[in-house]
Amino acid sequence: MLWNRPRVLVLLGLIVALGWWQWHPQPGEVRRTRLLMGTTVEVVVLGTATDQAEAAIEAAFAEMTRLERLLGSGYAESDPAKLSRSQTEMVVAEETAQILELGLQVARESRGAFDLGLGRLNALWGLDGPDPRVPKPDQIKAALVGLGPEALDVDGVRVRRRQEVAIDLGAIAKGYIVDRGVQVLRDHGVTQAALNAGGDMFLLGHHRDRPWHIGIKHPRKTTEVLATLSLQNRAVVTSGDYERFFEEGGERYHHLFDPKTGYPARACQSVTVVAPSTALADALATAVFVLGVEQGFELIGRFPETAALIVASDGSQHGSPGLEQYRAGP
Ligand code: AMP
Ligand code: MG
Secondary structure, three states: OOOOHHHHHHHHHHHHHHHHHHEEEEEEEEEEEEOOOEEEEEEEEOOOOOHHHHHHHHHHHHHHHHHHHOOOOOOOOOHHHHHHOOOOOOEEEEEHHHHHHHHHHHHHOOOOOOOOOEHHHHHOOOOOOOOOOOHHHHHHHHHOOOOOOOEEEEEOOOEEEOOOOOOHHHOOHHHHHHHHHHHHHOOOOOOOOEEEEEEEEEOOEEEEOOEEEEEOOOOOOOOOEEEEEEEOOOEEEEOOOOOOOOEEEEEEEOOOOOOOOOOOOEEEEEEEEEEOOEEEEEHHHHHHHHHHHHHHHHHOOOOOEEEEEEEEOOOOOOOHHHHHHHHHEO
16 A cells, blocks of 8 residues: 555654744744734844844834834824824924924925825725725815925924824834834844834845845735845835725725825825835835826935835836846846
8 A cells, every 4th residue: 555654654744844844933033923003013033042032022012012102093192193183383202203204305205195194084084994985075175175295394393283184194104113113123233134014114134145035915916926126224115005995886995095186096006115214115105106107206216225116007017217226036
């Protein structure tokens, strides 16, 4: 008989060994996940003693948890929530001021395609909750009143806003929090790591003997990789119309809004941005998504060391000139 007992046992042993090899962390690699910012945050640390790596990751998670409470719209005592309730000028945390400054810079450079004041529009569409809906045109029009980079005035940590506008940091805060997590890892002596918050990612140093290789998901073919990027000390962030959406009357309504119309932006299916910081990559990915290929690449060109990969709404793929240096395939 072919499948005699010793052969089956050897085969079983082999399968178990292969399984162990596959799932057991590689030597010198510490991998931890935590639910944060409404997503699974994964940290991988290499080249560091296990105890030190574990302490570093724990400290990074603690800092990210603190910042989520400070910056998330869902927390009543967060800075954006307090800012949106404030009647006059308000003093915000240093971190909030930094995000607002960067967000306003992207808002200005994108000529308003990126906007930190979409809190009311967001609430109207309800894409963060269980009951998303297409609002009435006059409701949308009302939610756009007062928008634009001038709606916020940031002077150090003093912030003033136009009363009509509600602050929403959803397009930039996650990236900023990833950067702060990476800084904590660095402060603990970590030199090689990947920190991934549901697609907002920073790659620190090398992965063993070469840069990290990161596969970018195709926005429509879920099992297909659009491109593989080779990254070292770089952030990579994707904004896509497949992340949060609902369909009505054959139309897809997603969470990336054109502040000029109040409706979901129609130019792209997905935008991936590479940048020196995750906060910048996060903000630019959202802004380029709204702008589309031509104006989007113009925006990318104004920020040094950034690159973008766009899947336009017709499915065509476009890489900015700076992208080629990062391409590892396909
Ligand atoms: P992201 O996934 O980083 O592209 O951010 C999406 C989130 O940013 C949305 O859920 C909204 O809270 C917010 N948002 C949507 N459209 C814009 C926009 N044009 N400018 C700034 N924030 C936006
Ligand atoms: Mg973003």
